[in-house]
Amino acid sequence: MSLSIQHDHAASSRQALQTGLTANEYRLIRRDGSVTPFDQNKIAIALTKAFLAVEGSSAAASRRIHETVAELTDQIVSALLRRAEPGRVFHIEDVQDQVELALMRAEHQKVARAYVLYREERARERQRAQTDAPSPAPALTILENDGRTKPLDIRALRQTLATACADLPGVETEPVLQETLRNLYDGIGADDFALAQIMAARTLIEQEPNYAFVSARLLLGKLKREAHAFIGFPGETPSYAEYFPTYIKAGIEAGLLDPELARFDLERIAQALKPERDDLFQFLGLQTLYDRYFLHHDDVRFELPQAFFMRVAMGLAIREVDREAHAIAFYDLLSSFDFMCSTPTLFNAGTPRPQLSSCFLTSVPDDLDGIFKSIKDNALLSKYAGGLGNSWTRVRGLGAHIQGTNGKSQGVVPFLKVANDTAIAVNQGGKRKGAVCAYLETWHIDIEEFLDLRKNTGDDRRRTHDMNTAHWIPDLFMERVAQDADWMLFSPDEVPQLHDLYGTAFADAYRATEEKAARGEIRIWKTLKAVDLWRRMLTMLFETGHPWITFKDPCNIRSPQGHVGVVHSSNLCTEITLNTSDEEVAVCNLGSVNLARHVTPQGLDHERLARTVRTAMRMLDNVIDVNFYTIPEARRSNLRHRPVGLGLMGFQDALYTLRLPFQSEAAVAFADESMEAISFHAIASSCDLAAERGRYPSFDGSLWSRGILPIDSLELLAQARGSLDVDRSSRLDWTALRERVRTIGMRNSNVMAIAPTATISNICGVSQSIEPNFRNLYVKANMSGDFTIINPSLVRDLKERGLWDEVLISDLKYFDGALSRIDRVPDDLKFLYSTAFEIEPAWLIESAARRQKWIDQAQSLNLYIVSPNGRKLDAMYRLAWLRGLKTTYYLRSTSATHVEKSTLRGTDGALNAVQLAPAQAQPQVNACVIDDPTCEACQ
Template sequence: MSAYDTLADPQATSAGKPGAAPASAQVIRRDGRAAPFNPGKISIALTKAFLAVEGQSAASSHRIHEIVAGLTEQIVAGLTRHTGADRIFHIEDVQDQVELALMRGGHHKVARAYVLYREDRARERAAVAAVSTPSAPALQVKGRDGVLRPLDAAALARAVAEACEGLSDVTPEPVLAETRRNLYDGISEDELAQAPILAARTLIEQEPNYSQVSARLLLAELRREALVFVEGTPATSQAEMAARYPEYFGAYIARGIEHQLLNPELAQFDLARLGAALKPERDLQFQYLGFQTLYDRYLQQTQGIRFEMPQAFFMRVAMGLALREIDREARAIEFYDLISSFDFMCSTPTLFNSGTRHSQLSSCFLTSVPDDLDGIFGAIRDNALLAKYSGGIGNAWTRVRGLGAHIRGTNGQSQGIVPFLKVANDTAIAVNQGGKRKGAVCAYLETWHIDVEEFLDLRKNTGDDRRRTHDMNTANWVPDLFMQRVEADGEWTLFSPDEVPDLHELYGIPFREAYERYEAKARAGEIKVHKTVRALELWRRMLTMLFETGHPWMTFKDPCNLRSPQRHAGVVHSSNLCTEITLNTSDSEVAVCNLGSINLGQHVTEKGLDRDRLARTIRTAMRMLDNVIDVNFYTIPQARRSNLRHRPVGMGLMGYQDALHALRLPLASDEAVRFADESMELISYHAIEASVELAAERGAYASFPGSLWSQGILPHDSVDFVAEARGGLDLDRSAALDWTGLRERVKTIGMRNSNVMAIAPTATISNIVGATQSIEPTFRNLYVKANMSGDFTVVNPSLVRDLKALELWDPVMVSDLKYYDGSLGAIDRIPAELKSLYATAFEVDVSWLVEAAARRQKWIDQAQSLNLYLANPNGRKLDALYRLAWRRGLKTTYYLRTQSATHVEKSTLKTSDGKLNAVKVAPAAAPAPQPAAVVAAPPPPAPSAVVNAAPKPVPATEVGNFCSLDDPTCEACQ
């Protein structure tokens, strides 16, 4: 008998039971019969495997016995932990755990031999089955009426075959085999529908195209659900559905209005014309993660029944945005063609609510909290109303007086901002956007506020819980003067804003002059509440808290204001929930921004950017974004007033890493930095041009006179203001396009929108279109993403294509990618070129991200959500990183993502519902940055290609202290 046959055959002789399992546990053999689960068989199989690979010597046998005993205990524990004490294990489940234990234990030779053995045995079984397939017992399916009916195996096979049509490297057989393995007599209709979806899902790690197979099988289930509800009869195939789409579309609109879900105005469109414009084939382009997310959270449903097909969804969104157009049908079709092609996608609030009875389509809201009780609780109430319909919120709290400040009305002392922040935190939790996604808010505070030290501690897990906000995001609003004091190792004075009321309204040189006057008054005893600290010590504490808790983020007040096109209309007091919006606020105006993102990966070829396609996309997208402002449902009057007066929009991008892969440009390269510059310049040019064209058609926005636009000062021109205020700026200022003509058109015609660009995180819309998120680097090449729809295997398809071309994509490669957490650095057989091209976020020197962001920032009139990754953080690295970001003129940064070695459980897909890494949340496990290591500014680190080219194997990695890619609640912006 082979070294592995003992495990493959549950009836093999047992000897010894080093593990323990419940007496009720059973193993299902491949013929479908059950046998008692005996851990001793695992031990025997492991022992034979080790002996076959390492030899039969007595010394090695003794060592092997100890290793096998430990591995067997891990395997049994893993099986029972994941599946429960009374689970009936399939033999494949057991073998999955054996494979995992060998990899996790570092027994690579044995693991590889075991993987190859399993593949050989699978081929042998398939060959035998092809010659003679034993008759299987007939299975019954329980209908929704409770009646048992025979399983229609032919229909199941047809559905799986249709899902595989046109896709390379996928076949129906493994999907059907895995499906049959999970069927049982009396299975319900719903379970039967899910079985092939889940079966195809288990194959995604081996072949990414099975992601589309899973999506198409889910689409088939949606067809049945939607058509039965809307028309009374299901469609049997995608081909049949394609013919029925136009007729279904009109009935769907009627049903949606009947159930008071859709805007009755939609019935006034020429529905026959719109139905004929639908493109059913685009239903087939989804990846599983994207389609499952769409199915769970975006499609219209009533009482749990989804009745909105994907193309109807996109047309409904387009119709909602075209309501005020003259030729509504033509514009709706134009908008539909753009978003259904995945070239551009609207933000989540627009997708949720466009065309519905409450069309709150805006993404971001910014408010400034006043310094009185009515104002404070009014601002908290506004937060609740804005969050109700999917808005992400940023609050500026700097005006609220600090701890110990005098209150004239009661002749008492203020408790500071922290108690009010606690109330705001709890409000965000209470208003969870109808269960669609968690309410989210970010509090901003300027660095000179007397409560800043308590503000830094808000996210700590220790201390008085009444002075903690565990769910609220926080951000430092940092003046340039503070950074200059840090660089000079000077003193810094903290004030209560009631005694220095104009500091919050000033920036640049006027701020510095006023601040220095107040410092002199404090020294003279003319200011009661103040405190002097060493700027460098406060900076160290800011960095320490950022590392330990992920908050507060670092955002820079002066470049946000100095470069704001709306300097004449007010002050930018904060950014938003995700740090990409920089709009002015006041007591009478709540800033609103309307977002959408270009899928940059769709606009590149191997030769470079497709400039004509990019220009067409931006022209249509800008019109859609501008329309949001007019059809929007405003929950508070201050938001309506601000949005109609200034009309800001935020054109962003996603798929940046996809574009680099298509161009064969490593992220850590000068060429990638130049591409960031080139691509953002083109987006900026065409976005501004499109807004000018809209102004020529519809008129300039109301507050255009006096703006930087009206003076012919474009975003890249405004960099001069930062350089002047700081006495210089270390930033590449070059341009490739001829801006002279456009600059003159802006001055003479005007702009339709006060702001036109902002790069948001795109957390969910990038999933829908199957693009990499925003401007993010590759997180891992193989990992599991979790969100409110479940756990999803994510494999880098570009990498898989390249590995296939080199004949390197095989089960062992999958195992190696799992073991090394999606990193290529330690896999010897992968060429260095691919290791550089597919280096993951924590392998790339973070300074490359800053350099690329700086090149983009010069073209953007708002900001960008820039996550920063540090594999082995310490005080010196953090200090250098954030000083570099400031020196390069960045307006904001977002999450600091850190990584530390710690033990977490790894498992294969089949035994944990897809979780390759079940991450333990243990921030304390990471070494805290050493404040003593933060010294006067070291020179900015020179970018290097890959700093962790060959990481040492570790059991797993913890990625903590940030809004994780795997965090179900990290979807607040888009």
């Protein structure tokens, strides 16, 4: 149902009021004798509540309710006004009689009965001098894990729930208690009894977001009982200081913790733990940690949240001189949610196999040994939670000559099929499926077959349903598209030089190769219109979500490391741009600043941000030395260049705090300001680390060594293209920093990359990465289950204006979490809380362009579009290229997007995920799901 009923009623009531009367000419006498203007919308709201109580709020029910309520409201208003004269005053009982009559006439017997009973009950309540005592709870027993039974202690249960609700605005104990009791039965197991309490609070999240904290506190209680019993505190509630040393010992004995952790000053470490920070968790964040991150033995969790953060901090500080001091500093940063490491670091820090890096990039050679070594490397890297990006451009194309057998190649596609299946076979420690993205340059002879890899038709042996794919597009191709010129495809075994060239050097070599083909000196080639290939690229992106669009030249021209190699691809999520070769597998170590924790209504907190970035950069740099490397090429590359990728999350939340709509020049300016500050402090921190620890080995000859910072490398791209329409303004003192970098050096070859952060943003309870809000109310699914996600900022604003109620919740479900068609919501809130599909994608691109000027790597930029067509997609991706973006990520369309429109009540969590599928995708397409645990987007 929807309160756009109000809009519908405005039209339909005009038909009912042909007498010329208007509803606002009438007044209503309330039971207390007060007189108020007659408001027909309140009839719609009352009807909606009655239908919701009887029929529920599933998608189908909401649609029926929306239509039925509109019709019934018209009938009721018409009946009231038909014989009325201007100035007539209705009594509220008259109105309710008409509502009851209309329900019975329309044969909505169940709703009418519920409405009659509701009126009778309210009448009895008004007659009571005081509220009746609550009815006694049913006599139930609980089956303990040791087989004993005990009676349900309702007082203890109420006290537990009251403690979980304490100090949280807008929450009450009684609704959680009643919902819990509704789901209990005699002989319920102790674990199910605990779960019933958690689920009871969870059902109320859509009414009040703070119930997410109630659910988290109840889950924490369950976790504590589980952990304390495992490590030897059954029935007791030890303090964190008592628990922590025992936890370390238990983890080491189970083979899950590095024995070196026991050599820390555990008393000092334990005293630094801050139990109150457990209350920062919302349910989704804590449940995600419980299911996927906390250490467990025989499926029993024994790691509590603050111990988890300290374990990670100790693992990162393990080689520091004063490692206790640094561990505590790292812990403070993580446990406050000011910064969060990426998932592999959280999984593995402090364990016997600390594979902490997020991303690995490889370049696959053109020989059988090299191809299968690359596939084996993928398996080894994936085993410990690494996300993979492979450049396949060097592998010869279909029909190319094979000298060893004098036969013809089947091209790159069969090998991609093997790589796809390997990624699925080697899951990441049993915690998620392996994930890989294959890149191919646009001039490769197999590019047309590459486009079809994700289709659900055709020969399945030439399809990769689980592998992500991406184009690696040179600027020359985009120029040919603009010129409506021809484009030639070649097999790389005949033109190997094209793989390692970019910019003007690539353009010159490519034109020379075209001339050779025209003279008959190239055996495998094909000519087609560049714009025809471009259109097909966009069509497949539209239909299957792949291949993604990434740009080779800006990635290389602006790379600080162009003096020692070439960027041949990006990674699984398109934010990493590092060199690869046969000798080096690029590695990147990620973490993200929580921008929402660094803004106030007055603006960006630069001092706090500087502190956060300084500590975060030290943590990321430590990853490189602590890291467990599964292949030598990764170790060699990481120690030689020492790249890290500091990103951000919570951008949308920061905009809410600043009251800036995403689709505004002010938001674009804030994207610029905030990224400049992060860039400045990240570069300065790496420079400080270089002064303390030494420059990275390949520093000499880099852009850094020449005093060329990311903001300066924009000019290099402008020179290569002839022009570049990108804002170049700055606010901070870059002149002094530039000189420090040139003379002192950098500890890290690369320092910034914005990853998707879907899982770590869940942990912190903020919006992911640089994304606009997907929906204001929806159901999110991941490996931990299904979760109601509601925008707490919106709820807070609506409550302040007296607009938040059950009907508005139903409206949000009916309109897929968007406010635009709910009439009673003011326009300023509609604008501020516009969702991703209500924002023109050009705003996302403009904000990304203002960030990209400060970033030495790239950013995972999802683009959202309503009802896409060829013209819109062409304009969108050309704008991304013109603004100098290095990469783009998923294209998300409303055409195949749905949201489950039912509540959690009565479903036990069995809800569908929010599908962010490519437009017009067939049902069997393995579509991208928000917070998909099978891909690195969950970082």
